[in-house]
Amino acid sequence: MIDTVVLLLDKQDYIISKPHRFNPSAEGLMFKPYYPKSNQGYFKSINNPKKKEIQKHGYLPRLTLIARNNKDKFLLQLRIEFSAPKMLYGNNFDELCNDDIDQLITVLKSKLRIMGIATSYDRLRVARVSAIHYSKNIILDQHVSCSFVLNELRKVDLNKTLDLSSTDYRNSGHVLRYHTNSYEIVFYDKLKDLERSRISEKRSIESDNSIQLDLFNKVERKGRNEILRFEIRLNLRSLKKILNKLSIENSYKFEDLFDLAISKNILYHFLESILESWTPINKPDDLPENMYLEILNKSGLKPNKILHLMGALYIINSIGYRGLRDIMGSYSERTWYRLKSELDKVELKNNFNLMILTDILQKIDKFELTKIEGLY
Numbered sequence: 001m002i003d004t005v006v007l008l009l010d011k012q013d014y015i016i017s018k019p020h021r022f023n024p025s026a027e028g029l030m031f032k033p034y035y036p037k038s039n040q041g042y043f044k045s046i047n048n049p050k051k052k053e054i055q056k057h058g059y060l061p062r063l064t065l066i067a068r069n070n071k072d073k074f075l076l077q078l079r080i081e082f083s084a085p086k087m088l089y090g091n092n093f094d095e096l097c098n099d100d101i102d103q104l105i106t107v108l109k110s111k112l113r114i115m116g117i118a119t120s121y122d123r124l125r126v127a128r129v130s131a132i133h134y135s136k137n138i139i140l141d142q143h144v145s146c147s148f149v150l151n152e153l154r155k156v157d158l159n160k161t162l163d164l165s166s167t168d169y170r171n172s173g174h175v176l177r178y179h180t181n182s183y184e185i186v187f188y189d190k191l192k193d194l195e196r197s198r199i200s201e202k203r204s205i206e207s208d209n210s211i212q213l214d215l216f217n218k219v220e221r222k223g224r225n226e227i228l229r230f231e232i233r234l235n236l237r238s239l240k241k242i243l244n245k246l247s248i249e250n251s252y253k254f255e256d257l258f259d260l261a262i263s264k265n266i267l268y269h270f271l272e273s274i275l276e277s278w279t280p281i282n283k284p285d286d287l288p289e290n291m292y293l294e295i296l297n298k299s300g301l302k303p304n305k306i307l308h309l310m311g312a313l314y315i316i317n318s319i320g321y322r323g324l325r326d327i328m329g330s331y332s333e334r335t336w337y338r339l340k341s342e343l344d345k346v347e348l349k350n351n352f353n354l355m356i357l358t359d360i361l362q363k364i365d366k367f368e369l370t371k372i373e374g375l376y
Helices: 027-031 051-057 084-089 098-114 121-125 146-153 190-199 236-245 260-276 288-299 303-327 333-346 351-366
Strands: 002-009 043-047 062-070 073-083 128-139 164-170 175-180 183-189 227-235
Touching: 002 084, 002 121, 051 098, 073 084, 073 098, 084 098, 098 121, 128 236, 128 260, 128 351, 146 175, 146 183, 146 227, 146 351, 183 190, 190 227, 227 236, 227 260, 236 260, 260 351, 288 303, 288 333, 303 333
Parallel strands: none
Antiparallel strands: 002 073, 002 128, 043 062, 062 073, 128 227, 164 175, 175 183, 183 227
16 A cells, blocks of 8 residues: 655645744744745755654654745645554554545544644645655565565666666665665565664664564564565656556545555556566576586577676676676676676576566555454
């Protein structure tokens, strides 16, 4: 479904009852069209929940007032950022369905009042979305680990289909994140991330994990299926682009984007693109002579060229396409793409790994909601 969402309310859509909760205080912004000068052309005032408030009231949203002058008109916009499942259930292992929107908005409205913001149910329901994270908790089969899946996915050469700015593979291999200029694709080991939060929330990929640290213990999880988290994090520009591409009506109201079908279609589209770019090469423990003979039989290449390709394939198996590209950083783009073209012709299949990754795509296609009661 969705996890994090950012809603925007215009000045007429809300009332600030506790301006001093904001830092700097929002009092001056409320009563006169004035804000301090800034180099960015706008001024921000932050209202984030304190630890004691979360302990008392449970999960609370993060608020930002953004003030700017636009053609001699003073604009004061409220940015509301929250995790929808954490708002409703206190965790994001439980996934939401379309019918949850009424209760979610009711809870959000009451939490905003705690933070000094009064608004209506109807205004929240049709609020504009400026960012949204569509997500899925994927329960892996018992013989499959998150580390195995993440290691295979990091071999993908996504530059074929996506305009990547960087790839982040960190936290001892428990997180894989693809960056572009307007969105992120994130995979991570959900339970490992929770464990890292117990040490420090700065070590985890996910924020606000403190409210769900006590959901499981190591004894309960021992021998159980692992949970792969898959997220597509979209800003407004990338949201518009993907909705157009998938022929989904371009409505940016919260009530329209809070939809299982949209979530499924977007997640399926990106995962399918990733798997199409995945190069299923032989396992690193395959005997070199077997790989040599397979390339020879398929290509008829000379020994020095076969050994050249074998070296590249073993590096890809170890650190992925992007790792190989980094190693070859001093060489020209022409040299890189010539090697890529030669590797594409080899096509050494690893059907077992392909079957596991395809099974994950099928789980997205089924899109069965995960509920914490059914996990452990």
